[in-house]
Amino acid sequence: MKLEYNLPLLSIAIPTWNRAKILKLALNNLLPQILPFKDKIQFIISDNGSTDETAQVIEENKRNYSEINFIHFKHLTNTGYYGNFTKCRELANGKYFWLLSDNDYVVDGIVREVVNRLISDHPTFVFLSDWGEYVKEEKFKYIHFHKPMSINEALVKYNYKLTLTSAVIFLNFKQHDSNYLEEFRGNAFIGYIFFMTSLINKGNAIIIYGKGLLTNYADISFNVFYAFSVELKKCLKYAVGKKLISKAIENSVINNSIKDLTANHYIAYRLNGKIFGEGVTDKDQIESLLKQGFEEYENYKKVLQPLFRLSKNGLKIIYYKKKIIKKITKRIISNA
Structure with missing residues (x-):
């Protein structure tokens, strides 16, 4: 049996499909931040049967960052967001889970800040409170600071903003995954329900201030009203x-x-x-x-x-x- 201390502190997962150019930019910004914490972070990309150059982009980065615990899974056919999310959950074995989109750019310094907070504060979750739109010329340089907050205070203050799972790093409780995956099959907020169910641990939240995520515009695939x-x-x-x-x-x-x-x-x-x-x-x-x-x-x-x-x-x-x-x-x- 694998001992707990051999497991990574954090699993970072990206489900992707046919966004090779956008993904390449995201990885160029993220992987150098992961490298100093290669012993603490598991990195996962689940490719939903892409037909563009996504596989080549991933494999090239995997070779360039061979020291990182880097998992590349490719579905033979497109399984939809649900299938891709499910694979990310299945492969993630870190104490904490961070699900990013392939069009998210993690601002320089954020991975270090997140890992430091997880190690020193043992929070129930970390929330990146400030986001923005990706601008090509922007240099991604921001000052970051953090503040502890009770779970209830954070839920009240940030309410629906916590549905953006890219901004939430939460405890990776997997005991009931199969039940949640079945109950919320096809739900656009399936990542949010996993965050909510992690709140069974009534600890504290850590809020990180200063721009943490930049998002490259992409079409929304779900009906926002529904x-x-x-x-x-x-x-x-x-x-x-x-x-x-x-x-x-x-x-x-x-x-x-x-x-x-x-x-x-x-x-x-x-x-x-x-x-x-x-x-x-x-x-x-x-x-x-x-x-x-x-x-x-x-x-x-x-x-x-x-x-x-x-x-x-x-x-x-x-x-x-x-x-x-x-x-x-x-x-x-x-x-x-």
Whole structure:
């Protein structure tokens, strides 16, 4: 039997498919950060049957970083995100699990900061609180600092932001993986449910401030309205039922996601006639879906439902108001 101290501290996993150029940039930034911690980190890439140059990119990096505990698994056929995620979970044997997307760029210094925090603080999870958009010319140089926080305080403060699993490094409890994988098969938030179920350990969280992730734009493959009104809600209600979180946390996550995300997605849909991801695209069907999923929550009636009655001109006014406020806020922060 393998002794626990022979297992890695951290498993970093990337599921990928047909994004060779984007993946290459991500690995160029990530692997040099892993190298100094080669004895503590297991690195996994699960390739979902790519037909571009993804395999060559991975193998070239594996040769160049032969000292790293580097696992490359390739599916013979595309198994969908679910199958690729499942393989990442299956291969990960570190104490902590960090699932990145192939379009995530981990800012220089973040891997060191994460590993140091895991070693010194033994947190239930680490959260990278600041993200941004990848810009080719950007040099990825940021100052990072951290702060301990209770689990409950972190869940309240960061609510729906914790659904971005690329920003959360959490305990890798695998005892019930098969149950969760079956229960949440096809759920866009399957990574989030694994994070939620790791909260059975009621320790502390560590929040890392300063830009930690930069994301290269990629098309969304899931229907954002269905994902948040049905799939996220299912995850939260499951966690409440298992007493991992309170009902108040569930309400906070959903209400804030309605205000900050779904309302904006709805406005964009009405103005552009397009939807992020596939699925229902008819206005009446979308509004029916949102009502069914969100009606029990305060911000459905307060924020979302009033948008249904507005004309395109009314929605444009709201859109430009939000844009102006965002620009002013950004300027204030940059001048602070």
